[in-house]
Amino acid sequence: MKRDYLKWGALAAALVATASAEYELARAVGFNQFVAAAVPAALDLYTVRALRSGREVLAAVAAMIGVNAASHLVTAGLVAVSVPLVVAVAAIAPLVLWRVHSLGDDRPEVTSPVTGDRPGGDERPAPAATPKPVIPAVPPLTATPFQWAALPASKVTTAVPAAQPRQVVTAPVALTPADLRREARKLNREAVRSTRRPVTIKTLQDELGLSRREATELRREVVGTVGP
Structure with a gap:
């Protein structure tokens, strides 16, 4: 499958551009520098999951727009840090956790193949027929030498004693x-x-x-x- 590098390149650029504002908003409402970095990471993962699944894309993009707009308003001094704003930023991580897991639990339904109709609506695959082994005909013990000679060479085996391994004995040579x-x-x-x-x-x-x-x-x- 051909990859659309332009599409995923634009996604990466947008995530990087919005991550800074999301981080600054988390710092403004009281998150420390390490926890604040989790806010843009959570929103980015939610957006990527929505794009890959093809669902809730609008909700993910709207969340990123709202967080970025609030961050710039706080930075510009147009909006003060208030209790509703702190609660909204604190709720980002739990909401993202809920939606990402909801999108990941959707699995395609697996349908069993229909091999035929059975009485009563019970559709079950018919068992595969097992081929019977073919046993070559072997002449009785009283068969004549001509009957034995007529058998294929692969059917008649002659017992051959196993060859004994050769033992090499070396004796030390004493020098005078x-x-x-x-x-x-x-x-x-x-x-x-x-x-x-x-x-x-x-x-x-x-x-x-x-x-x-x-x-x-x-x-x-x-x-x-x-x-x-």
């Missing part, structure tokens, strides 16, 4: 002292080539899975040997 020295020399060469420093004990521990004592002794053996 010669293998450890060879790997340590390799790590040392890489460390010297990249950092220009011998391999550290921590690197030997992490790469070869050694204790600190074992890594210390191994480093002492290979740290001076940089060649192959």
Whole structure:
């Protein structure tokens, strides 16, 4: 649905223009600065509700005109603040509450669909027919092999045992002292080539899975040997 931006823009401008006068009138009759702001807010909400529902638009606009006119008359000194004026401003919030809720309670009537006339004027929708399940014909246990072969492939199933998951067992590989020295020399060469420093004990521990004592002794053996 296409939105009428001009219409709602004019509404917003009018609400802003009238809010100041409504606020000043509430302050003039004794409302504090926070409560006084609720008076223009209440009138604006009532006007928007009336415009959206299409009812009581004239009453909402007349209320805004009356409040704005009274505010300007008080500001100009043409009308004094009196008891009737204070009572009228104090009644704005309760009246707006009543009318906004009255406009919001109007709901469209829901009519049930008419599917046919029944004797006695009782109109009820006929129950939907439930389709019967189709059960495929299965040959008896004494059927011949030719009868079984005539069945569709999707109707005959063969039980297949579930495949057992393969179990992969990994055993730790133990390195001999010669293998450890060879790997340590390799790590040392890489460390010297990249950092220009011998391999550290921590690197030997992490790469070869050694204790600190074992890594210390191994480093002492290979740290001076940089060649192959």
